[in-house]
Amino acid sequence: MRMNFDPIIHHFSHEHPLKRMNLQDQTTKTVTCSGCEFEASGWVYGCNTCNYFLHKPCSKMPEILNHPFDPDHTLLLFPNPVYPGGAFICDACREIGTGFSYHCTECQIDLHNLCAFLPTSVNHSSHHHTLDLWSGSPYKNEEFLCDICQDPGSKQWLYRCNSCQFDAHMSCALVDIQFQHTSKVQKRERQQLGKP
Known part of the structure; x- marks a missing residue:
């Protein structure tokens, strides 16, 4: 079986190289993706020294985004909130975030990286x-x-x-979409592990 992502990447959000790893082999602790702040499992990129992990899709988020919510400006991806308190409120879902965010300085717009791609x-x-x-x-x-x-x-x-x-x-x-996506991901992971 061929892995469809690089064994090591250099990501702008972290000072050390991030290595491809399978978290199924590390069952002792819960791991959170530093990008979307959701639990990470399966294949991810990570730096064990710093306890820094990214889902593969989070590692591929574009650093500059044109979004219909702010058609006059581009949104920039920040690895940490731009505010002194270390958090932001997403304009889409109104939830607090401390991970990656798309931000427009002129409009003070903030979007979770996943909300930006709804x-x-x-x-x-x-x-x-x-x-x-x-x-x-x-x-x-x-x-x-x-x-x-x-x-x-x-x-x-x-x-x-x-x-x-x-x-x-x-x-x-x-x-409905999340259920379909989760089912597809679980099926793909089972196939990678050689399970029906």
Whole structure:
């Protein structure tokens, strides 16, 4: 079996070379990706000396990004938040982040590296039309009620069918896609390990 990524990379976010490693061989501790801040498992890039790890997709994030949310500027990828407190609030999901972020200094826009690459439209089993990504609520008070989970949302991006006024939290709308993606990744990992 041929690995489809380099054994060693030099990433702008870390001073040491990052080596390809399989975390399934290291079961003693939980490892977090320094880019997206989610748990890392399977094949990653890492520096054991510094306890610094990156998922392969996080290691491939472009350093400069043109994004429809800020069409007049480019967003720059920062390995750490640009603010003195060491954290930022993502303009898409409104969650706090301390890992990689796309930032526009002029507009003070901050996006988690994963939020910056959300699909612009999705299909969800709970609605018969395609849901489009909106960078804010269409309502005056900037709040909405998610038609999937029935919980409110406020000042965050959402998926919406405008013709039906069907609104959904990003996380609710992406559940079907995340399940499909997770299933594909798990299947691929089983195949790499020679398991059915």
